[in-house]
Amino acid sequence: MKIQCDACEAAAAEVVCCTEEAALCGGCDLRNHAGNTMATNHQRLPLSTALRPRCDTCQETLGWFFCLEDRVVLCRQCDISTHKSRPFGSGHHRLLLTNVKVGLHPKQSTTTPSN
Secondary structure (H helix, E strand, O other), rough: OOOOOOOOOOOOOOOOEEOOOOEOOOHHHHHHHHOOOOHOOOEEEEOOOOHHHHHHOOOOOOOOOOOOOOOOOOHHHHHHHHHHHHHHHHOOOOEEEEOOOOOOOOOOOOOOOOO
């Protein structure tokens, strides 16, 4: 199952913009970030990568969840300890990583800043 673009709601998302907390397709990512000098600095993570990310908390287990608010990949155990046992974490929005994997490095901008 692919994640749908939050902007156009028509295409499959290719990146997650951590600043906007939005999943975006390639076209919407380009429109939202290319012409805006402030937005070109947004951290964006690709939703597909050859590597399966490890949990950002324990660094031992493969990650299964991406928390939009914490901006971390979590294994099941760390997700439970972070979000179920603490009242502030129970309302966080998390994505299940199945065939869609969050990249470990920010997506490189394809545009150059204009002077």
